[in-house]
Amino acid sequence: MSDVKNLEERFQERIDDEQKIEPRDWMPDKYRQNLIRQISQHAHSEVVGMLPEGNWISRAPSLRRKAILLAKIQDEAGHGLYLYSAAETLGVGRDQLIDQLLTGKAKYSSIFNYPSLSWADIGAIGWLVDGAAIMNQVMLTRTSYGPYARAMVRICKEESFHQRQGYEIMSVLASGTEEQKAMAQDALDRWWWPSLMMFGPNDADSAHSAESMKWKIKRESNDELRQRFVDRTVQQAETIGLTVPDPDLKWNEERGHYDFGPIDWDEFWNVVKGNGPCNRDRMKARREAHENGRWVREAAAAHAAKKAARKTAA
Amino acid sequence: MELNEALFQFCLRRGDDTHVLSHRLGEWCGHGPVLEEDMALTNRALDLLGQARNYLQYAGQVEGKGRSEDDLAYLRNERGYVNCKLVEQPNGDYAHTIAKCFLFDAWHLPFLKAQLDSKDEQLAAIAGKAVKEATYHLRHSSEWMVRFGDGTEESHQRAQQALHDLWTFTGELFETDEVYTTLQQAGIVPDLGPIKEAFDRTVNEVLAEATLKRPEDEFMASGGRKGQHTEHLGHMLGEMQFLQRAHPGAQW
Ligand SMILES: [Fe+2]
Ligand SMILES: [Fe+2]
Numbered sequence: 001m002s003d004v005k006n007l008e009e010r011f012q013e014r015i016d017d018e019q020k021i022e023p024r025d026w027m028p029d030k031y032r033q034n035l036i037r038q039i040s041q042h043a044h045s046e047v048v049g050m051l052p053e054g055n056w057i058s059r060a061p062s063l064r065r066k067a068i069l070l071a072k073i074q075d076e077a078g079h080g081l082y083l084y085s086a087a088e089t090l091g092v093g094r095d096q097l098i099d100q101l102l103t104g105k106a107k108y109s110s111i112f113n114y115p116s117l118s119w120a121d122i123g124a125i126g127w128l129v130d131g132a133a134i135m136n137q138v139m140l141t142r143t144s145y146g147p148y149a150r151a152m153v154r155i156c157k158e159e160s161f162h163q164r165q166g167y168e169i170m171s172v173l174a175s176g177t178e179e180q181k182a183m184a185q186d187a188l189d190r191w192w193w194p195s196l197m198m199f200g201p202n203d204a205d206s207a208h209s210a211e212s213m214k215w216k217i218k219r220e221s222n223d224e225l226r227q228r229f230v231d232r233t234v235q236q237a238e239t240i241g242l243t244v245p246d247p248d249l250k251w252n253e254e255r256g257h258y259d260f261g262p263i264d265w266d267e268f269w270n271v272v273k274g275n276g277p278c279n280r281d282r283m284k285a286r287r288e289a290h291e292n293g294r295w296v297r298e299a300a301a302a303h304a305a306k307k308a309a310r311k312t313a314a
Numbered sequence: 315m316e317l318n319e320a321l322f323q324f325c326l327r328r329g330d331d332t333h334v335l336s337h338r339l340g341e342w343c344g345h346g347p348v349l350e351e352d353m354a355l356t357n358r359a360l361d362l363l364g365q366a367r368n369y370l371q372y373a374g375q376v377e378g379k380g381r382s383e384d385d386l387a388y389l390r391n392e393r394g395y396v397n398c399k400l401v402e403q404p405n406g407d408y409a410h411t412i413a414k415c416f417l418f419d420a421w422h423l424p425f426l427k428a429q430l431d432s433k434d435e436q437l438a439a440i441a442g443k444a445v446k447e448a449t450y451h452l453r454h455s456s457e458w459m460v461r462f463g464d465g466t467e468e469s470h471q472r473a474q475q476a477l478h479d480l481w482t483f484t485g486e487l488f489e490t491d492e493v494y495t496t497l498q499q500a501g502i503v504p505d506l507g508p509i510k511e512a513f514d515r516t517v518n519e520v521l522a523e524a525t526l527k528r529p530e531d532e533f534m535a536s537g538g539r540k541g542q543h544t545e546h547l548g549h550m551l552g553e554m555q556f557l558q559r560a561h562p563g564a565q566w
Binding site: 119 | 465
């Protein structure tokens with residue numbers, strides 16, 4: 001008992017001392033579980049996030065835009081891979097994690113349960129969704145678990161690229177025809193609030209936050225990150241002549257930040273519980289891909305086994 | 315036939331081949347059998363799209379009427395598209411997609427290698443970049459043909475069925491017509507004889523390793539180069555061209 005206590009104290013000292021925790025190091029079981037939950041949720045989000053954007057590949061309005069979109073979605077698949085690998089260092093296999101996703105045991109970011117309804121949504125997703133993700137991910141480059149932090153360094157470079165490309169799509173639309181402008185404003189109207197929800201519940205109501213902060217898995221609170229996102233994004237919207245759909249939005253001289261209106265947390269929890277516009281479609285798509293891919297994976301395994309057997313026989 | 319007109323047509327054919335196949339592969343994005351394959355197909359879609367843009371840009375230049383790559387991709391009708399029918403076929407299961415890629419790659423790589431010697435500098439340059447990509451593509455599709463053929467009974471059957479369904483579309487890859495012979499006489503496009511030999515060699519070797527049967531050469535489909543397609547292409551273009559058609563003249 002006292003041994004474990006000692007280990008935990010030493011662990012916390014290392015965290016406080018800003019040392020990275022590596023896969024072979026001792027760690028409290030709850031730290032491990034917390035990380036597995038967070039990293040796998042993050043990996044699933046990258047993969048499910050391919051769906052709303054993939055919805056526009058076949059309708060991308062120019063060859064250049066199509067190439068950029070394909071490359072972006074491919075990046076997201078790569079992020080999924082790095083993150084599954086990071087989770088694997090904690091002793092849990094990709095198959096197992098994917099199983100948890102497909103049975104609904106594991107979650108993914110709720111933002112991807114909203115539909116992409118126009119080409120402007122591809123701009124809005126890059127600008128707002130990748131933009132919000134970056135706030136979180138930049139923080140995570142300093143997270144206490146080494147493999148997660150290193151995965152984030154690679155990912156962040158690509159995400160900021162995505163954010164700029166999304167913003168560029170929006171700015172072209174916002175300076176285009178009346179119909180294009182309306183398309184851009186409509187996309188901002190629909191994606192704004194869900195993007196703010198991406199940071200999670202307010203600090204006072206956040207279930208995992210305190211422990212995550214103590215272990216420096218998280219290093220900034222949901223509300224701090226959300227505020228940073230609002231401050232940056234409002235100005236970007238103004239620059240291209242779009243209006244953020246929040247009547248309470250106001251610069252607060254004293255705080256040096258924008259004040260913004262209340263978030264509809266009922267909507268948030270409803271989507272988390274499975275009642276968003278696309279929850280069922282997203283899960284159906286992932287399950288179908290998995291099921292339809294089963295014989296492919298079996299064929300690869302069977303062939304590899306035959307090849308290995310021939311090698312030993314020879 | 316005038317050389318310039320033939321060159322324009324050839325660039326459209328190659329641009330449409332690569333673009334249409336890229337488009338089909340893009341349809342897999344997010345739905346692949348395993349994440350690594352999702353990425354591999356997207357990669358291939360990107361390579362082919364890059365090649366398509368090179369060909370279509372060059373086609374616009376050769377034509378000299380100021381048409382851009384997007385004008386050519388988004389504002390030509392089904393009857394104006396001149397890709398081979400193989401590439402427009404729907405994805406089907408993963409064996410169909412891989413078999414389609416394999417048959418295309420087995421022709422594409424030797425064709426590009428020969429195109430390196432084209433008297434047209436631009437075509438030689440496009441091939442220079444594309445050869446590396448096509449080499450990787452052929453390796454990827456060959457490996458999967460072998461995995462399927464020499465994998466499980468189910469995968470073997472699916473791969474055999476895919477070959478059976480797609481074989482009829484391979485004849486078009488080796489057709490010649492006035493466009494082709496005009497360019498061949500000018501040393502711009504290669505003799506198809508050695509390319510057919512290379513295709514046969516690759517197909518025979520890979521299928522042997524995969525324990526799959528090479529289908530008989532019976533009826534070979536044709537018409538793609540004249541803009542007479544299977545019914546599948548029209549639906550693809552309807553989707554692909556929707557924004558450009560709905561917002562004429564808009565910038566994206
Ligand atoms: Fe990502
Ligand atoms: Fe991203």
